[in-house]
Amino acid sequence: MAAAARSALLNHLRVHVQAVPRNPSYTLSFNAIRRRFLSEEVRGSFLDKSEVTDRVISVVKNFQKVDPSKVSANAHFQNDLGLDSLDAVEIVMALEEEFGFEIPDNEADKINSISLAVDFIASHPQAK
Amino acid sequence: MSVTSTAGYFARRAAQRERVRILYRRALKDKLNWAVHRHIFYQDASELRERFDANKHVEDPDTIDRLIADGEASYNKWRHPDPYIVPWAPGGSKFTRNPIPPSGIEIVYNYGREDND
Numbered sequence: 001m002a003a004a005a006r007s008a009l010l011n012h013l014r015v016h017v018q019a020v021p022r023n024p025s026y027t028l029s030f031n032a033i034r035r036r037f038l039s040e041e042v043r044g045s046f047l048d049k050s051e052v053t054d055r056v057i058s059v060v061k062n063f064q065k066v067d068p069s070k071v072s073a074n075a076h077f078q079n080d081l082g083l084d085s086l087d088a089v090e091i092v093m094a095l096e097e098e099f100g101f102e103i104p105d106n107e108a109d110k111i112n113s114i115s116l117a118v119d120f121i122a123s124h125p126q127a128k
Numbered sequence: 129m130s131v132t133s134t135a136g137y138f139a140r141r142a143a144q145r146e147r148v149r150i151l152y153r154r155a156l157k158d159k160l161n162w163a164v165h166r167h168i169f170y171q172d173a174s175e176l177r178e179r180f181d182a183n184k185h186v187e188d189p190d191t192i193d194r195l196i197a198d199g200e201a202s203y204n205k206w207r208h209p210d211p212y213i214v215p216w217a218p219g220g221s222k223f224t225r226n227p228i229p230p231s232g233i234e235i236v237y238n239y240g241r242e243d244n245d
């Protein structure tokens with residue numbers, strides 16, 4: 001009966017949200033097994049830079065006007081790969097489709113090389 | 129004429145290059161909105177590219193300005209009424225749907241299991 005009263009009481013209790021201290025490494029008895037989710041981790045996950053580089057390089061290699069042997073991690077679209085500015089626009093659109101992204105117009109003009117593209121995508125929390 | 133106003137000439141050409149790039153980007157996205165099937169989009173994209181490439185060698189800035197204005201007018205005419213916007217971008221369906229919680233708040237994911245603790 002005490003357990004029924006306790007559960008009825010618990011069903012009506014409100015749980016207060018308290019601000020936890022910044023140091024997440026304190027020990028608790030019940031939650032040592034369960035992982036604590038602090039709100040910083042909810043903000044979105046950044047993609048791994050090497051994985052981003054691999055995907056970007058594979059997208060650029062599949063591009064028709066690009067010679068696949070010249071593509072490296074530091075290739076510049078116009079200097080190294082000999083592409084037009086319109087081709088750079090097409091590559092940025094292909095990267096947008098690959099990562100499920102939306103790049104604003106003024107940022108998209110500045111992406112002129114693979115390293116810039118990788119930096120931009122890796123620093124955006126919503127890249128898939 | 130181009131010797132005396134070289135800086136202005138190059139600035140104007142650079143501005144025109146920006147406009148062409150933005151116009152090409154928007155036109156390509158619009159083609160993607162209109163074309164449902166991917167092979168139709170590829171045909172449209174290559175046709176758009178050829179239209180841009182046909183005017184690539186024009187040197188006179190006034191002609192280029194007129195061509196860009198024509199291109200932007202035809203883009204405005206053909207804009208899709210319901211474009212695809214990525215959900216979390218401005219204008220999308222998930223934009224500011226779940227705002228970021230303030231820092232320091234702990235989120236405990238135990239929905240449905242609260243009595244067991």
